[in-house]
Amino acid sequence: MAELNIAQALNAALSSALEDDRVVLLGEDVGTTGGVFRVTDGLLQKYGPDRVIDTPVAESGIVGAAFGMAVGGMRPIAEMQFMGFSYPAFDQIINHVARIRNRSQGRFTAPLVIRIPYGAGIGAAEHHSESAEAIYVQAPGVKVVVPATPYDAKGMLLAALDDPDPVIFLEPIRLYRSIKQEVPDEAYRVPLGVAAHLRQGRDVSLIGYGSMMREVNAAADILAAEGVSVDVIDLRSLVPFDAEMVIDSAQRTGRVVVVQEAPRSAGFAAEVVAQVQEKALYSLNAPVERVTGYDIVVPLRRAEKHFVPSVARVVAAARRTLEP
Amino acid sequence: MAELNIAQALNAALSSALEDDRVVLLGEDVGTTGGVFRVTDGLLQKYGPDRVIDTPVAESGIVGAAFGMAVGGMRPIAEMQFMGFSYPAFDQIINHVARIRNRSQGRFTAPLVIRIPYGAGIGAAEHHSESAEAIYVQAPGVKVVVPATPYDAKGMLLAALDDPDPVIFLEPIRLYRSIKQEVPDEAYRVPLGVAAHLRQGRDVSLIGYGSMMREVNAAADILAAEGVSVDVIDLRSLVPFDAEMVIDSAQRTGRVVVVQEAPRSAGFAAEVVAQVQEKALYSLNAPVERVTGYDIVVPLRRAEKHFVPSVARVVAAARRTLEP
Amino acid sequence: MSPEPRQILAPDGTRHGESSLEIPAIRRLYQAMLSARVFDRKASAMQRQGRLATYSPFEGQEACQIGSAAALSPQDWVVGSYRDGGAMWLHGYTWRNLLLGRTGDERGGRTPDGVRVLPPSITVGGHMIHAVGLGWGERLQGSDGVALTLFGDGATSEGDFHEAMNFAAVFETPTVFFCQNNGWAISMPTERQTRSETIAHKAVAYGMEGVRVDGNDLLAVYEAATAAVAKARRGDGPTLIEAITFRVGPHTTADDPGRYRSEGIVAEWRERDPLERVRRYLVAQDAWDEAWQREIEEAESRAIEDIVADAEALPAFTPREIFDGMYAEPTAQLREQRAEAERG
Amino acid sequence: MSPEPRQILAPDGTRHGESSLEIPAIRRLYQAMLSARVFDRKASAMQRQGRLATYSPFEGQEACQIGSAAALSPQDWVVGSYRDGGAMWLHGYTWRNLLLGRTGDERGGRTPDGVRVLPPSITVGGHMIHAVGLGWGERLQGSDGVALTLFGDGATSEGDFHEAMNFAAVFETPTVFFCQNNGWAISMPTERQTRSETIAHKAVAYGMEGVRVDGNDLLAVYEAATAAVAKARRGDGPTLIEAITFRVGPHTTADDPGRYRSEGIVAEWRERDPLERVRRYLVAQDAWDEAWQREIEEAESRAIEDIVADAEALPAFTPREIFDGMYAEPTAQLREQRAEAERG
Ligand SMILES: Cc1ncc(C[n+]2csc(CCOP(=O)(O)OP(=O)(O)O)c2C)c(N)n1
Ligand SMILES: Cc1ncc(C[n+]2csc(CCOP(=O)(O)OP(=O)(O)O)c2C)c(N)n1
Ligand SMILES: [Mg+2]
Numbered sequence A, B: 001m002a003e004l005n006i007a008q009a010l011n012a013a014l015s016s017a018l019e020d021d022r023v024v025l026l027g028e029d030v031g032t033t034g035g036v037f038r039v040t041d042g043l044l045q046k047y048g049p050d051r052v053i054d055t056p057v058a059e060s061g062i063v064g065a066a067f068g069m070a071v072g073g074m075r076p077i078a079e080m081q082f083m084g085f086s087y088p089a090f091d092q093i094i095n096h097v098a099r100i101r102n103r104s105q106g107r108f109t110a111p112l113v114i115r116i117p118y119g120a121g122i123g124a125a126e127h128h129s130e131s132a133e134a135i136y137v138q139a140p141g142v143k144v145v146v147p148a149t150p151y152d153a154k155g156m157l158l159a160a161l162d163d164p165d166p167v168i169f170l171e172p173i174r175l176y177r178s179i180k181q182e183v184p185d186e187a188y189r190v191p192l193g194v195a196a197h198l199r200q201g202r203d204v205s206l207i208g209y210g211s212m213m214r215e216v217n218a219a220a221d222i223l224a225a226e227g228v229s230v231d232v233i234d235l236r237s238l239v240p241f242d243a244e245m246v247i248d249s250a251q252r253t254g255r256v257v258v259v260q261e262a263p264r265s266a267g268f269a270a271e272v273v274a275q276v277q278e279k280a281l282y283s284l285n286a287p288v289e290r291v292t293g294y295d296i297v298v299p300l301r302r303a304e305k306h307f308v309p310s311v312a313r314v315v316a317a318a319r320r321t322l323e324p
Numbered sequence C, D: 001m002s003p004e005p006r007q008i009l010a011p012d013g014t015r016h017g018e019s020s021l022e023i024p025a026i027r028r029l030y031q032a033m034l035s036a037r038v039f040d041r042k043a044s045a046m047q048r049q050g051r052l053a054t055y056s057p058f059e060g061q062e063a064c065q066i067g068s069a070a071a072l073s074p075q076d077w078v079v080g081s082y083r084d085g086g087a088m089w090l091h092g093y094t095w096r097n098l099l100l101g102r103t104g105d106e107r108g109g110r111t112p113d114g115v116r117v118l119p120p121s122i123t124v125g126g127h128m129i130h131a132v133g134l135g136w137g138e139r140l141q142g143s144d145g146v147a148l149t150l151f152g153d154g155a156t157s158e159g160d161f162h163e164a165m166n167f168a169a170v171f172e173t174p175t176v177f178f179c180q181n182n183g184w185a186i187s188m189p190t191e192r193q194t195r196s197e198t199i200a201h202k203a204v205a206y207g208m209e210g211v212r213v214d215g216n217d218l219l220a221v222y223e224a225a226t227a228a229v230a231k232a233r234r235g236d237g238p239t240l241i242e243a244i245t246f247r248v249g250p251h252t253t254a255d256d257p258g259r260y261r262s263e264g265i266v267a268e269w270r271e272r273d274p275l276e277r278v279r280r281y282l283v284a285q286d287a288w289d290e291a292w293q294r295e296i297e298e299a300e301s302r303a304i305e306d307i308v309a310d311a312e313a314l315p316a317f318t319p320r321e322i323f324d325g326m327y328a329e330p331t332a333q334l335r336e337q338r339a340e341a342e343r344g
């Protein structure tokens, strides 16, 4: 066991994954520099340039080549440097990665992992702060997962690699170095598609994922200190979505707040709300609240804080659901 | 006035638009052949190759070039041959078309229209049947509209061209030739962002858009014949979304069915449901029902019918909301 | 790179160059071209009868497809487009795969076990990079397998062509890029698709070898493909082959070529027919006879009738089955939606 | 195309070729390069003080940026990347635009009225096609305006580079593609980015003219750019210019170049410094003196201090204001969300 942050836990997972000869990493600057977030630090030195591959600047090429490798029996892990640079690969993802299993009726599969750092909060330049996970949810055939802790980061990355289907693996940029946690040295898996029930409560359910879990947990602390009994769920996986845990929670509390960093319209929170009201309408004591980013481009450093949902906004939303 | 189908109405709109020298059409096969759906038929002959431009096969290039033209004062209309081929242009759309106004704080704008035929129902090959409108809704900075009648097709296309902001203009493939309607010869505008209230009723609201309006209207007929008083709304515009008309309807009927052809998860229907429950929860007599395509690749010709929401599914959903 | 495409067999069937193929091998490839033509014509005809969905005929491109795929070994990969049924078939994808697919049935995409052919890609441009990854993966797995990708002149305009070519060159992947320059991308003639002197010249941008070949000449295509495959197998990297050919039919059965090209040019190209050329050569070598030809044609024709009849008899996917192909295990959402679909 | 980059001024300041620039003009451009250098160094320093967000220095590339933009007229367009502040500034974008942007303030992107410079694009590759559309639009509107786009060696690997080059060539748009081959794309050396003999060779794939020039030689860059701009203005189509240069500093202030390159190579390139070269030439022409140099440096330095202080004094966007840039009229959804944001 070692105290690791998310970036280190991912590095440990990748290093363990590379023990399997079928695994290769591809991406811009993943080798010599160890990646802009140092997630792949030291791996080139350890596994050599055939396994840790610095590529030309071409995201569609990276994903398309990784796809071909995966179809041919490898287990590639492709890195997009930032989510804002993953869009050129969107066609490859939605039209090929997500579809080859169905297109070939199971004869060919593409078990690859596409790692994408996402989210705002570090005052970065334009395109470096995106949360566009919903577009990948609209690409049937891929799984979309997002860890929020070092333990989950390692366990989910290894599970994603084992998965027979392609996985979009989102990494919350602003949590990379902000949380430390004991992480086992050996390989382990955290199953995909299962949410984490972080806190049991009766009064209100806070549902979040990825980069927003810090705010969600902080809001839960504040509410709990006020005597509110809070149920907290970290979805961890958007596809598959653990609706069961969410619905169960909604039925118990009757009050639900769904938190996402992405712009609001047709984001994943809308899906959660839709399912809650479909399956738990008669348990609801108040409208399900969405706390989200806005339908705008993420502001640059000086005004970014107005965009990313704050603890206060989450708390206020929870209080609204609790109003008599 | 002439009886026109949607393809003809669009052709009439384009022809009238081209009277303005700033307007050019760009796309694959839009010139010599008049487009795979003949929407641009005869325009090359009428306006010449500087205005109706057959391009190389390169969607990102088409949108990117049109973007540059728009920034420089032109009013380009770019065509994507099918929605399944628009994904290579997604980066240009989300990162540039949608953002130049904000990036330049209004100094530059990109008033272009991107026409995209979409939807299933004609037994076409893979990639020719997509309904991925939700990904464009997740690209703040563009408008996303979708006419369902010949009258709206012409009026909304001309409004889109007048719009100071970029517009993703979706054209429902299977309605191109299926409905005829009187369409004025002269130019007129149908404002964007305003839904159409097609039918007034008290018992249940049917909300749809684009390709699904045929099924929605047919379902309304069946329900009405049974004595159900049906409210029917054609959204026409997803961004901006006419929430007011929808909420008002939900408040009056207390029973709502939202219909979309796209895969379910994080589709636009989820957004409609989320807003209805946020603003009209206490009026709801039943969960808002979603009738949608499934989270799968649209099946090919022989099984496509199992995917596209049927009239029967819409009717059944409405009946479920009406159950005591 | 010479702008003059290499040719071994002239249109009149005379040979003016060396070929590594002996007569029996040429007969086998001629037979394959003939089968492909019969298939292609039958498929077009059946589409007109409404028995198949849109079909994209490859008539006129048989030498490209048979000549290139013939250069491969079973461990090699074929990654083609909607128009490359001939090459895919020679490498083990079946007429049944193609026809079932064209009836609009996903099961057509299920490549037979052991066969290394990807089901056809319909988007233009996206598939070439897959051949880069496949070839690269072979090398990383210690195999000397090669990947052949077929595509059109129009596909060279897509950004993905560029990225595929660049990756292949930078990583020296065992990939053969086989461009069938058939003169048109739907209605767009090649000279308005690109100003490159030739498509083969595009290889310069990647430091790759570019080769130009008469795409209606089976022997020339075969030699070029064989050389490129051998080079890739040796570890000497990728090659771009531009084969000059012509699509005699429409872009698809939904297309009306009268809108963009004259009958004259079609007639001109019929003179350069890839089958007739080999047939003349075989006749001169006393290695062709009418009965043999008729036998192949008839056998293939019957076989295709049977396959389509079988395909039509196959029950279409039920509402339940449309969910099966998406994931190894259906997600909770899909199980729920499947139940909904089954209710109807 | 010759693989040897054209040079007019040798690193020691001796001229061995013709230049259309007279001494006063060279002095003006030298002054511009010097201003740019002062700006660039100040910006890096201020970033280290935490006053600016990440900055991407262009030190070493001043001849490229000033020499290319100097070839333009006001009706022409400049479309550059995050590293092209020098060129953008010369064409009328201001240091204030750049600095305000780097504090993390959208108002930095507001190009002054009448100035034809797009705010910098951060995604690699996406912007070149914009220059194709802009130039094309000029022509369609009856103007002889030209669009200059600047980009790096890494950007040539993106599919969008390919589509931009192809469109420009096919439609003969008045576009000048100016590639600053500075040897690296973050940690990736150019020779692993592409196997093309040179980047200029990539023009062959489009039937475009490709030119190679010493990017640290102001006079050579200016001549190449002037020729390309004049050609585009005449209606004779686009040109690809590859300027061989070197980024002396890190990729951005967040980058540690020690991870991927040696100090030795940096020292080598410092010998070829683009400013020093012109200075030596001016000295030899008796057209330089220390006081002049110091005056420019100090004035620019003060100006930049003031701009940053002003920028910092500018109140950041309120929650209300972050919504204003999205549409001409905020949508109903944005009005609602704005009200929410204002409540906090
Ligand atoms: C990404 C994408 N864009 C557009 C299309 C529509 N389309 C189908 S075939 C074709 C022309 C392709 O021409 P070429 O590559 O020369 O191949 P050919 O059809 O001549 O064999 C086009 C534009 C597509 N299938 N995919
Ligand atoms: C589409 C995209 N992919 C990746 C990045 C991350 N990135 C920023 S700069 C850069 C390298 C660009 O190199 P080059 O084009 O040579 O320009 P230089 O930085 O050397 O001026 C990369 C990969 C990006 N900004 N956009
Ligand atoms: Mg072609």
Ligand SMILES: [Mg+2]
Residues within 6 Å of the ligand: D152, D153, D154, D180, D181, D182, D183, D184, D185, D186
């Ligand atoms: Mg560079």
